[in-house]
Amino acid sequence: MANEVPGPSGPDGDALSQRLAVELTRAVVRAEKKLGRTLDRRELARRLNVSTSSLYAYLNGTTLPGSGVFDALLAALGVPGPEAGRLATLRDDADAARRLRPASARTRIRRSAAALSAPRQLPLSHPAFVGRDAELARLDTLGSLSENPTSGSAAVAAVAVVEGTAGVGKTALALHWAHRSRHRFPDGQLYVDLRGFGDDAVMNPAEALQGFLQALGVTPAAVPADSAVASGLLRTLLAGRRVLLVLDNARSADQVRPLLPTGSGSVAVVTSRNRLDGLVVREGALRIALDVLPRYAARTLLERQTGADRLALEPREVDELVDLCARLPLALSVAAARTAAGPVGSVGAMVRELRHARKPLDLFGVQDTDVDLRTVFHGSYALLPAPAARLFRLLACHPGPEIDATACAGLIGAAGPPTALLDTLTATHLVRQHTVGRFALHDLLRLYAAELLDDGPPQERRDGTERLLRHYLDTARLADHHLEPWRPTTGEPPRPGAAAQPSIGDRATATDWFESELSSLQAVIAHAAATPGLEPYAWRLADACAVHLRRSGRRAQRAAVHALAREAAGRAEDRAAHATATRRLADALSRLGRTDEVLELLHEALRTCRGLDDAEGVREVRLSLVRVHASRGAPRRALPHARLALAMAERTEEPLAVADGLTAVAQQWERLGEHTVALGHARRALDLYTRHGHLDGQAGILIGMGLAEQGLGRPAAAVGHYERSLDLDRALGDRFREAHALEHLGDAHGALGRREEALALWEEALALFEDLHHPDAGPVRAKLRTPATDHTAEDNPAKDCPAADYPAAPASSQLSP
Numbered sequence: 001m002a003n004e005v006p007g008p009s010g011p012d013g014d015a016l017s018q019r020l021a022v023e024l025t026r027a028v029v030r031a032e033k034k035l036g037r038t039l040d041r042r043e044l045a046r047r048l049n050v051s052t053s054s055l056y057a058y059l060n061g062t063t064l065p066g067s068g069v070f071d072a073l074l075a076a077l078g079v080p081g082p083e084a085g086r087l088a089t090l091r092d093d094a095d096a097a098r099r100l101r102p103a104s105a106r107t108r109i110r111r112s113a114a115a116l117s118a119p120r121q122l123p124l125s126h127p128a129f130v131g132r133d134a135e136l137a138r139l140d141t142l143g144s145l146s147e148n149p150t151s152g153s154a155a156v157a158a159v160a161v162v163e164g165t166a167g168v169g170k171t172a173l174a175l176h177w178a179h180r181s182r183h184r185f186p187d188g189q190l191y192v193d194l195r196g197f198g199d200d201a202v203m204n205p206a207e208a209l210q211g212f213l214q215a216l217g218v219t220p221a222a223v224p225a226d227s228a229v230a231s232g233l234l235r236t237l238l239a240g241r242r243v244l245l246v247l248d249n250a251r252s253a254d255q256v257r258p259l260l261p262t263g264s265g266s267v268a269v270v271t272s273r274n275r276l277d278g279l280v281v282r283e284g285a286l287r288i289a290l291d292v293l294p295r296y297a298a299r300t301l302l303e304r305q306t307g308a309d310r311l312a313l314e315p316r317e318v319d320e321l322v323d324l325c326a327r328l329p330l331a332l333s334v335a336a337a338r339t340a341a342g343p344v345g346s347v348g349a350m351v352r353e354l355r356h357a358r359k360p361l362d363l364f365g366v367q368d369t370d371v372d373l374r375t376v377f378h379g380s381y382a383l384l385p386a387p388a389a390r391l392f393r394l395l396a397c398h399p400g401p402e403i404d405a406t407a408c409a410g411l412i413g414a415a416g417p418p419t420a421l422l423d424t425l426t427a428t429h430l431v432r433q434h435t436v437g438r439f440a441l442h443d444l445l446r447l448y449a450a451e452l453l454d455d456g457p458p459q460e461r462r463d464g465t466e467r468l469l470r471h472y473l474d475t476a477r478l479a480d481h482h483l484e485p486w487r488p489t490t491g492e493p494p495r496p497g498a499a500a501q502p503s504i505g506d507r508a509t510a511t512d513w514f515e516s517e518l519s520s521l522q523a524v525i526a527h528a529a530a531t532p533g534l535e536p537y538a539w540r541l542a543d544a545c546a547v548h549l550r551r552s553g554r555r556a557q558r559a560a561v562h563a564l565a566r567e568a569a570g571r572a573e574d575r576a577a578h579a580t581a582t583r584r585l586a587d588a589l590s591r592l593g594r595t596d597e598v599l600e601l602l603h604e605a606l607r608t609c610r611g612l613d614d615a616e617g618v619r620e621v622r623l624s625l626v627r628v629h630a631s632r633g634a635p636r637r638a639l640p641h642a643r644l645a646l647a648m649a650e651r652t653e654e655p656l657a658v659a660d661g662l663t664a665v666a667q668q669w670e671r672l673g674e675h676t677v678a679l680g681h682a683r684r685a686l687d688l689y690t691r692h693g694h695l696d697g698q699a700g701i702l703i704g705m706g707l708a709e710q711g712l713g714r715p716a717a718a719v720g721h722y723e724r725s726l727d728l729d730r731a732l733g734d735r736f737r738e739a740h741a742l743e744h745l746g747d748a749h750g751a752l753g754r755r756e757e758a759l760a761l762w763e764e765a766l767a768l769f770e771d772l773h774h775p776d777a778g779p780v781r782a783k784l785r786t787p788a789t790d791h792t793a794e795d796n797p798a799k800d801c802p803a804a805d806y807p808a809a810p811a812s813s814q815l816s817p
Contacts (some may be wrong), residue, residue: 016094021061023087027077029057030200034078047070064094073269082193082248084169085123086211121191122182122246125175128304131297132173135162138726139177142267142286162271164290165429165445166197166331166376170271170780171248173290178246178269179801185267187241190215192259193497194586196251197273203389209234212245212259224263230593239263241627247271251383253278277429287788291326291432292442301329305336310344317348324354326442330462336363340348360447364393377448380428388424392431394440394464396450400520401528403439407520410471411464438516442605465527469537472517472524476544479510483547483732486656486693511733514548518557521545525561529568538568546584550733554774559588579617583624590628593775598628603732619648619657635671642668656697659688663701670704673710682708699728699737715751722748726759737769743780750783 032039048069057063058073065073070091074084142158154626162170166406182189190212209230213223216237242265250256250272256279260268270279279285292302299322303311313319321339325331339346354360365371381389394411395403399515405417412418412636422439425431431441441449449696452463481487482504504510514521521541529538542565549558562585569578586601602624607618624646629638646661666681682705689697706721722745729738762783 003491005817011764015221016090017061017064018093019214019220020064020087021059022091023090024077026075027083027087029377031077034199044073044076045075055333056559058369064091067091069578078113079192082123082191083563086191089119089121091255101797106585118186118188119190120188121215122178123176123191125179126172128301128336129172129176130304131293132169132290135290136177136180138271138286138288139173140181144800149552159268159270159279159286160264161279161285161287162269162288162290163275163278163429164273165195165328165432165442166273166380167328167373168290168292168429169329170273170290170770172329173288174246174248174269175273178244178659179477181244185242185244187243188216191245191246191248193248194250196249197383198375199379200253202255205255206230207249208259215238227258230696234259239264240265241757242266244269250274250276252276253282258285258697273429275429277427286593293329293332295322295327298327298329298332302333302336306340307331308342311347313344314347317351320351321347321354322358324351324443325600326444328442328444331364331444334371334373337361345371359451361444361451364444373444374451377445380430381448381452384428384430385424387418388421391421391471393416393423393449393453393456393460396446396760397464397468398520398524400523400636400809402434402438402514403520404438406475407468407471407517408439413467414749451563459683463532465531469524469528469534470519473537473541473544475504475513475517476521476541477514479504480544480547480702482507484550484696486695499782507732511548515552518545518548518554522557522561525564529564529571533694535568535572536574539574541565542581542584549588551732551736553736555588555772556773557590559585559592562588575608576612577616579605579612579614582608583617583621587624588626590631595632599625600647602628615648615652617644622648623664626668628672629665635668639665639668639672655688656692656694657695659685659692659697659701663697663704665703666708667704670708670711673711678708679705679712689783695728695732696734699725699732699734701743702728703737703741703744707791708746710748710751718748719745719752735772736770736774737772739765739772739776742768743776746783 009149028039029201038226041055042052045052048055050069054063054065058065058069067088070088071084074087079087116617139160139805142160162168162174178189178191180267192203192208192211196202206227210220210223212234213230214220215281216234218233218237224233231561238261240263243261243268245261245268247270249254249258250270253276256268256270256276259338260283270285276285277457280287292298299311302318302322321335322332325335335350339350342349350363352729353363357363361374381392384392391408391412395408397411398407400806405419406423408422409415409417412421422431422433426433426439430445431439453464485507505514525538525541525545526533530543542561545561546558549561562581566578566581566585569581582601582605586605588597590598591599602621603632606618606621607626608614609621622641625641626638629641630636642661642664646658646665649657662681662685665683669675669681670678682701686698686705688694689701700810702721702725703805706718706725709715709721710717722741726738726741726745729741731733741767742761746758749761750758761782766777766780766784769780
């Protein structure tokens, strides 16, 4: 038969032939397990275009197949790439032993041992490998350390552990570096796939030891049966040699330890989806944790596999495909293979399919299970303990980009942060801890978790989502209470729910919590607003976030959140909630200068409140109308609303509501030039706010008093009011009003002839306005360019005074859960 080679002669040739026969038999057994039936040898021979007798001769080791037939046989048996490369090397070694010229037995053994002592087992590296420059540099230092140990250090082999989630390119990095560094290891390179994940049985260290020892010249019969003895023999054979060992796809440190060299000069590179802390602690391994590719590298990977010219025709689609693949190398490679096989425009087609697919992971499915994305993810998920698997599934309920440990507790209904479960998920690289206490998973893993959740009981998702929303609502209300502790509440102050809450005990910790959770809060509000039955969470969460959004100057986000709340209340047909959300949206849009739209919304809210006989709602809308007319430079239109709001408050005798009304009236008299009348109302408001510890109200009315004092020609008195307001604004974290207090304080100093102090204050105010991207930066910038020494509120009478938006409405306007 063409390409057939008689079985190797001599003791070494026989050993190699028998070893190859054993390996092929194992491959047949594995193939039969996958198929669930016995392989038909005649059919297999027909596919290989050889006789049945020849096939049996290959399998029993009496005949060595030619390289072409051998490759076809391995493909027919489904032998994976790395394993196929190792067996091809073994076949070539057997062929080389056969070709040796006859010599004395001792010479023949010496030559065979010399050939086998420098194995070259590395599989092919990925031809489109990109990026990872920092990781490659760290591996280079590892190789240098093995060659040149530091002075006085013990002579030990160097070990690296390349860790990361499934499909992130761990094997690609290890093999790329191994091929690049082969010259450093003239005594050979060993490779083994330890099968730590997937459907195949995990490789026992004894099996890997046998393969390594035979590759180094030990006959099968001479391999010790005891794994500890075999491990010692491996270390003995590697002593004094410079050998690279690539231990791929390891599940645990215990699986790897028997395979590690101990002598200087050798290097072991281990890859794993798990965090192998034991190797780092005991063996001093260098840990290299891989994340998804940077955007530029992800695009380069697509270009190398698809063609830069072709991708240049669809630049936007390519950018979106990079995002949809979560910059995961395996997903990018599968996408590249699909698009490269299609016509021009395939990138855009795949983007559209991914965007609208019910199960997007289907589009990353391929026949080869080792690169099928869902199968690869399942290899990690299937090994999780049940509680960790449940948490992983439920993470799909969280719509935000990241989640903290206490929110995870809320998600699963635990009494405290599930530290152990999160450690399990991070150790398997299914979840990434990108900052202390905050966790994330990339979009494709999120899709996989969502599939698992959808395939389970429907109630699991619903219950998890409600627990998560309740956690955020309870915590947001607790934090909001600490932002305005003076605000009256109905019933008991907010308390932690069933799940553990973050340590929120004062204004600073409340503000920190809102800052860290703002993106998550926006996401869960949007999710609740769009989910039938969960709409009340949307407007209640928006209400709890209102003070922080206002103080932090997030004008666009504030409007977006209240718009979602209004839409949710409308869909739920809750008229009272819709009126409140409409008023809050109007207040937010007023800050964006959309006054015509604001007036329309406020009149709608006013009609609804009247129809509901909601006197408190009517009063609050009146105050909002005061603010919008004042911002338009129309104090005469604002004053009637202010007087009505004050009269309504005086009938209820609620002190803070009265203070709000007095503030609104005082501000309009000040704008109308009636400064003495304004001061009279303002002093009464300040007294009420002070008695009830209402810092927001104090800060707002103090600015109004300062403006009135300046209007009366008393800038020195105005300075004192502005400085008190400024201190309160900074304590409250109200950046918008802080900027206005600085500006007005600069005006007062300018009126006193203190030009340098005025310029410094205006510059500080300008920096704040610019940081907030607020249009009020313009007038301040003009003051800095103007040589005048007296700048007062009359310079810009239509300018929106920040006090007009303060204080916030009393707690009676807050929606109860």
